[in-house]
Amino acid sequence: MIPTAQVDFIIAQNLLNFWASTGVDMDKVWEILEIDESLPFPRRIPADRISAVYRYVSNELDDPMVPYDIGSYMANQSFPLQRAVISSENLRTGFDVVLKNIYYNTGSFSFEKIEETDEKVVLETRAPILGAGSDFQVCSGVVFLARLFANSLGKTRCDDDLTMIIPAPMVPADKDVSERIAIRVVPGENFLLEISKDAWLRKAETADPARFLTAMRELRKQYARFEEDVRLYQEICEILETSLLQRNVSQDYVASQLGISVRNLQRRLRPLGTTYQQLLDDARQKLAIKLIAEGDQPLYEIAYLVGYTEPSAFYKAFRRWTGMTPGEFRQTGTDD
Incomplete structure (x- = not known):
């Protein structure tokens, strides 16, 4: 999202x-x-x-x-x-x-x-x-x-x-x-x-x-809400990337980093049309692609770093994200 x-x-x-x-x-x-x-x-x-x-x-x-x-x-x-x-x-x-x-x-x-x-x-x-x-x-x-x-x-x-x-x-x-x-x-x-x-x-x-001035005021209010949602999303993404590397991706931890309760976090995500789990999945995808593209780290280690204890579960998730296995994705980067 x-x-x-x-x-x-x-x-x-x-x-x-x-x-x-x-x-x-x-x-x-x-x-x-x-x-x-x-x-x-x-x-x-x-x-x-x-x-x-x-x-x-x-x-x-x-x-x-x-x-x-x-x-x-x-x-x-x-x-x-x-x-x-x-x-x-x-x-x-x-x-x-x-x-x-x-x-x-x-x-x-x-x-x-x-x-x-x-x-x-x-x-x-x-x-x-x-x-x-x-x-x-x-x-x-x-x-x-x-x-x-x-x-x-x-x-x-x-x-x-x-x-x-x-x-x-x-x-x-x-x-x-x-x-x-x-x-x-x-x-x-x-x-x-x-x-x-x-x-x-x-x-x-x-x-x-x-009427033009009234409509423009409404548009400015809409944009202010939009900017607030974008800031929240970007902040959560930054926290999640760090949290994955620290292996602490619980909602309680992320909410504490934002200075809000878990319930408040869930409430603020709802208007964005997403959930904490969807954002975590996005963060795992982004980090996995980054780690595979930037180095030659073993794939099983990357699986662990992004939160998968079983490599098979990571491979399945990666295929869902990209349509390729992690090995195939790495090979495409090598070919380029």
Whole structure:
């Protein structure tokens, strides 16, 4: 679990509502997300789990229009990010808000302005920086941005203000995608959004300075909580790495190093969508890979150092982490 790649729980809940409406097996979705429906919903969900659900939904539905529908659906929801963009003075200001806030809200998309001329601005939507995002998921991201900007322009939008460029395999030839989402779509190579320079600078129909300031305050509060969670995660990881080498990885010890109780530690981990055992497993994986890559220490000694009394249990865990045995992993480093 990497806290810098997570999806805010409000966004996750709305994605769940959409997925449920498609008729996919929601029991499988909860299983992929590793969430117990009977427990309080965590404050954030690891983005790699959300990406895994996107892949599952894509395979189950086999409907090329689903990513367009997801993007449109999410753009029409009322979250602080959407409210800030909609109430921005213009699309340029709205995009600044997206750049500063999209990743810690979704952990799923990276937007970048790759061209600006007197005639147009071109924005690119890319796969997650961390984790494995599918074209299906990235397509929903560019649709989300396009529809959000279309909502902002409102009745002032002209036909040539917005153009989405989507890789050809993602544009079904037998369906009128442009009509479905009310934005021109043309096949290309990357996920791009072209915006006319006039639309980029034009005052948005929905501009509302007071509402914009309120939404930005909400976003700043969200970011403060996010930073607090990241600091906690990083501190626990540092303690665990030292504790593994000292062979003392009990929750009591780690909690004492943080100056809190075990119960408080468990409570503070819950919003991160993880558990102490998951973090310990992550720490063991990180240390094992580091020790194998950096030296020629016998594998049985490394197994002991990361907390396994039986080498066979370590080998099994390492294969689960990397898809290779420790010996195979070391050999790949030697080959390089």
